[in-house]
Amino acid sequence: MAAISFQSVSKAYPSPKSSKSSERPGTFLALDAVSLDIQEGEFFGLLGPNGAGKTTMISVLAGLTRATSGRVSVLGHDVQADFAAARRALGVVPQELVFDPFFNVRELLRIQSGYFGVKNNGAWIDELLESLGLADKANANMRQLSGGMKRRVLVAQALVHKPPVIVLDEPTAGVDVELRQTLWQFIAKLNREGHTVLLTTHYLEEAEALCGRIAMLKTGRIVALDKTSDLLKAASSNVLRFKLDAEMPKALADKARITGRIVQFPANDALEIERYLAAVREAGLVAQDIEIRKADLEDVFLDVMTQNKDSVHGVGAVA
Numbered sequence: 327m328a329a330i331s332f333q334s335v336s337k338a339y340p341s342p343k344s345s346k347s348s349e350r351p352g353t354f355l356a357l358d359a360v361s362l363d364i365q366e367g368e369f370f371g372l373l374g375p376n377g378a379g380k381t382t383m384i385s386v387l388a389g390l391t392r393a394t395s396g397r398v399s400v401l402g403h404d405v406q407a408d409f410a411a412a413r414r415a416l417g418v419v420p421q422e423l424v425f426d427p428f429f430n431v432r433e434l435l436r437i438q439s440g441y442f443g444v445k446n447n448g449a450w451i452d453e454l455l456e457s458l459g460l461a462d463k464a465n466a467n468m469r470q471l472s473g474g475m476k477r478r479v480l481v482a483q484a485l486v487h488k489p490p491v492i493v494l495d496e497p498t499a500g501v502d503v504e505l506r507q508t509l510w511q512f513i514a515k516l517n518r519e520g521h522t523v524l525l526t527t528h529y530l531e532e533a534e535a536l537c538g539r540i541a542m543l544k545t546g547r548i549v550a551l552d553k554t555s556d557l558l559k560a561a562s563s564n565v566l567r568f569k570l571d572a573e574m575p576k577a578l579a580d581k582a583r584i585t586g587r588i589v590q591f592p593a594n595d596a597l598e599i600e601r602y603l604a605a606v607r608e609a610g611l612v613a614q615d616i617e618i619r620k621a622d623l624e625d626v627f628l629d630v631m632t633q634n635k636d637s638v639h640g641v642g643a644v645a
């Protein structure tokens with residue numbers, strides 16, 4: 327049974343910015359017939375640029391927003407028809423820092439346990455506080471916590487009822503390296519113990535390190551879906567990277583990814599690398615700090631997002 331299943335799910339928001347011709351006037355199609363099955367025990371990454379529809383998918387999954395059409399279920403429980411069971415199976419860490427300012431951390435976790443009908447949860451709450459580096463903040467009022475600490479509490483809140491399916495919506499946005507490491511160690515441990523994890527993040531190196539499979543979303547559609555290793559295999563094998571203090575001719579610049587002084591060219595082999603370097607030399611430019619690195623998930627992501635092809639990498643593949 328799939329841990330999470332989206333079957334042809336569309337979501338149209340009422341909006342004055344309606345765009346595509348297929349849409350009803352006065353609506354904006356944030357999700358366009360999305361189908362996706364995530365199997366039990368997977369660590370799955372959902373990637374996409376701002377506004378792609380990731381949070382909308384999570385809101386539909388958590389029953390916070392109703393899909394316009396299609397079906398969504400968690401461990402076989404339909405999120406509309408069987409809301410209570412679907413919600414109980416889910417632990418959602420939201421993107422926004424929403425919290426009740428009147429309680430301390432432990433009180434908040436006890437209240438959340440009560441919300442899910444979990445009694446005598448003290449030992450698990452202690453483990454959560456310890457594992458998320460919150461033990462010394464257990465009696466601190468939420469208002470007294472820093473942004474990173476509040477995010478840890480949101481994670482603890484989501485996990486308080488030991489949900490089999492954990493959904494993290496950009497959990498590491500704006501948090502320090504230490505919390506990221508603590509958080510990922512803990513989530514990876516839960517995943518090894520059998521919990522399914524769905525993660526959205528803009529930190530592609532995190533997704534590459536953690537996720538077994540990845541879906542990429544663009545303007546409400548899935549444009550890539552595959553094992554992380556297969557997505558990486560399909561990319562150009564190498565990237566030529568160097569620094570340049572002057573502008574390149576347009577024909578050359580169009581083939582490159584340029585970030586300030588850093589220029590990067592996807593290149594399959596030594597011949598292609600040599601051709602790019604020769605073209606730079608012929609343009610009278612001097613490349614500095616030249617290096618060749620393996621293509622990573624960021625290269626794949628940028629490739630996929632800039633392609634306007636209808637063909638979709640790996641879509642239809644199953645775990």
Ligand SMILES: Nc1ncnc2c1ncn2[C@@H]1O[C@H](COP(=O)(O)OP(=O)(O)OP(=O)(O)O)[C@@H](O)[C@H]1O
Nearest residue numbers: 339340341356374375376377378379380381382383
């Ligand atoms: N309540 C709403 N009413 C109207 N439009 C909305 C609403 N919520 C989201 N949208 C629009 O739907 C699209 C998808 O938004 P969503 O928040 O799901 O994207 P996202 O992939 O999570 O983006 P980000 O990476 O910025 O968090 C965006 O164009 C957004 O403006």
